[in-house]
Amino acid sequence: MGTVVDTQVDGEKDNEESDFGNIGASNPVVYQLVRVEGDGRLVPATDDEVMEVEHLLDENKSGLASDEATKHFDGCVSNERLPSKNSDFEGLSQSENAEVDSQKLNARLEEERLRLSSESLIHSAKCMDVKCQTSDSCNETQACNDKLQPENTSMETAPSSMVLNGSCSALLRSAEACLGPANEVVTSMSSVSECTSSKPDFSILKGEICLDNLSIRELQEAFRATFGRQTSVKDKLWLKRRITMGLTNSCDVPTTSFVIKDNKVVHKEMKEEPSRLQLSQTEAGSMSTDQVTDATINNSQTLPSSPTDRTEDLQVSGKQLRKPFCEYDEKNENLQMEQFAGKRVRKPTRRYIEELSEFETRECTAKLLSSVKNSGHCQSSPKSRIRPVRDIGSQSISFSTRQDSLGGFGIQVPYVSRVRRGRPRKNFATLMKYHPSGIASNRVKKAPRIPAMQQNSEIGSRVRKARPLPMHTPQRNFVDEIGKRDAETINSDEEQDLRLEKFDAAGDNTDNNADTRPPLTGGVRRKHHRAWTLGEVLKLVDGVARYGAGRWSEIRRLAFASYSYRTSVDLKDKWRNLLRASLAQGPTDRGAKNSRKHTSIPIPAAILSRVRELAEMQSQTGIELGPSKITGRGGGIVQEKGSGFL
DNA sequence: ATTAGGG
DNA sequence: CCCTAAT
Structure with a gap:
């Protein structure tokens, strides 16, 4: 031989x-x-x-x-x-x-x-x-x-x-x-x-x-x-x-x-x-x-793939084909600047991002997401009257699109897997700097965003989400994402959480898909107004009771594992509101089940009172509180609550 | 990144 | 909810 x-x-x-x-x-x-x-x-x-x-x-x-x-x-x-x-x-x-x-x-x-x-x-x-x-x-x-x-x-x-x-x-x-x-x-x-x-x-x-x-x-x-x-x-x-x-x-x-x-x-x-x-x-x-x-x-x-796999393969390749763009663009866009008076792409708000991810996670479980990256400079190319590419992939690459919620302009945005397989964008931060204002507020309001921009934004946003994830095979990654989420949802329950969940089931769970916001109302709504459900409130209260007010990240992690949309800030705000409400309601006034107008979820006085107490306790005592059970003297109401949820 | 507060 | 400042 x-x-x-x-x-x-x-x-x-x-x-x-x-x-x-x-x-x-x-x-x-x-x-x-x-x-x-x-x-x-x-x-x-x-x-x-x-x-x-x-x-x-x-x-x-x-x-x-x-x-x-x-x-x-x-x-x-x-x-x-x-x-x-x-x-x-x-x-x-x-x-x-x-x-x-x-x-x-x-x-x-x-x-x-x-x-x-x-x-x-x-x-x-x-x-x-x-x-x-x-x-x-x-x-x-x-x-x-x-x-x-x-x-x-x-x-x-x-x-x-x-x-x-x-x-x-x-x-x-x-x-x-x-x-x-x-x-x-x-x-x-x-x-x-x-x-x-x-x-x-x-x-x-x-x-x-x-x-x-x-x-x-x-x-x-x-x-x-x-x-x-x-x-x-x-x-x-x-x-x-x-x-x-x-x-x-x-x-x-x-x-x-x-x-x-x-x-x-x-x-x-x-x-x-x-x-x-x-x-x-x-x-x-x-x-x-x-x-x-x-x-x-x-x-x-x-x-080696069989004909059957073709579709998938196509998509995959499509993705991979695309991904490089981001990097390429990012790496070179600076250099390209002289050539193309490229409009910079406005980065999406965090909010926007999260919304997207939410949406994705729930809605497009099965789809292989193809990352559509239209390089900015190309799109921005003044002369190119190129339509947003959405329908190009009619053949095999499925572009799931969604209505853009921000502008309410009904722009279809191909949305992409938030799983980024490549390495993270380096310039992300840089880009952010370039458009502080843009990023800062998702209130794009009057300015309808060009599809291209949105697409780019999408990509960028995805990046943010995906970066922390380990690199796997595309599919693999995707699965992981889902799995992780499910796991969260499942694991989240601890004793009471199970019970609390019921509350959610009543009203809250709707939010999963009920993300449907008023279609094209001129006003640009910020984050979807997700009404706090009783269940959430309860969890929050409980969380505060457990971990102490102020430790919101903790609470969020532990008690709100399944609610990805509630940020620690949200919790904090909500707590503040609860507190306010509870105080306003007057300590004596526990009987009133629903003090408020039926606007949103009427918060049971019981909870309010408990909130008050918790607040009191925490302000006095060190922030350390024994888990739950602290509700002793609230009176009947408190007990009811205690027996019910704790 | 988290918190606290103002808006 | 959003945004900012201060941690």
Whole structure:
């Protein structure tokens, strides 16, 4: 059994990555492919083997997550005439003498530019054709999508098509767009693979530039070539963006059927629909390694999946596809600022967040939530009259939507799992700072929020909730969430709680779904006014009795475990009110069952009196109180209460 | 993050 | 309930 190994004859392995332009210059790296014979001899590899090894190389490198080199090559290859890819590739990787210097690179870029402008139309047309053929097989397409995400993975799977990456597929993108709403998450990969299969001739792709695969240095070169000036920017993404934009803009788009949107040449028709689609692809193209990892995992899951699982897979992939956006955006938005006078997304209020989570937890148990992330800059792009993407995923990705409660504008907001699988947004705090006012109040009142903004908000909010959660598999996580909640609900009961629960059952439990607030009343209600139910009050009182007034977080945790919506502040406020009420009612006046007008829940005098007592006690005694039972002298009422609930 | 208070 | 200040 001969093992094909990659022997590094000279230099260090990753040299190519860092010194693309220097290969063959001062420190030539020569790779020689050899085969290890059974006896250990090294035998020069045959051409076939070479090819094979290249494969392996790709795999290995990709596995290392630092596969810039690999990607790089791919990119270059794709840039070049694909048909001649092999020779080219060999030349580079083996670096026989590849004189790849900045000049060449520049030349390439220029070439690409020209080609882009002259061929883009044609290309896209072709691709579109291909696309259309494919469009009916969404599942497969979807599956392919997954491949695209992980650049590495894709390379393993489809060596020939792996070459294509985000930025090199502006055209593809447009083509894919043709697929229409049905293919929610179609990525360039899908189209790529399709194109590849149906059209072995890669010429249709050659016009593209894969900036993704270039090293920073090269990107800088490219930048210079594109803009005619040097740049010291080290940020890859920034460079890529800039370059892409420069290239895209520089090429005159021949027909009116194309529009330039967000640095991408887009076919007019799709301009409306697939806003998200483009985004995803764009992002996909520039996904960073961490995301790749994620996607890779997903990929492995997806590939073997049975048709039945498709839907789920789709959703999952959709989610993962999306998630990267957040991070990407966040990481780079600052950099992007100059380009897009991006409106910042207003962060949701905590209240809002909680409401959402409540809603989610209860209502959408079964749905896999797809995180919809429309990158802010895109949405905010002035020219883009892109509808909120809600209905795009008609096919498989289900966008559960909900009426926005805040503005009462009836805006449908795709809502997302609050489980964030990626790492938490870093800039969250930063963003907060930027819009203190915005966040501070959920009273968006007069200003109807743009759907996009809301969506973003949603994401952000989700983040907040999800951050603390451990990272699991998406599904797993979701389950956990639910499970946790249930557990809470169940565990919450302690002796009396059980009894108290009954009270709740009477009125309170309604709130679960009864969140339905008055539909579109002009006024923006803040938090849903959740009337305190008797049960809650009792719990509160009891909690105070147990843990002492003021220790609301405690009370909340222990006595209100099942009421996620009552915050410690709420408890405090309620207590204050109770106290006030009890005092107002007059100590003597315990007989009155319901002193109040039937507004909300009339609080039984018994409780009020007890409240009073508790308050008294606590104010006097140390805050330490024996659990319950302290109600001794309240009189009959107190006893009634005591027997009833304690 | 929790509490206390004012609104 | 919301918001803030003070812990």
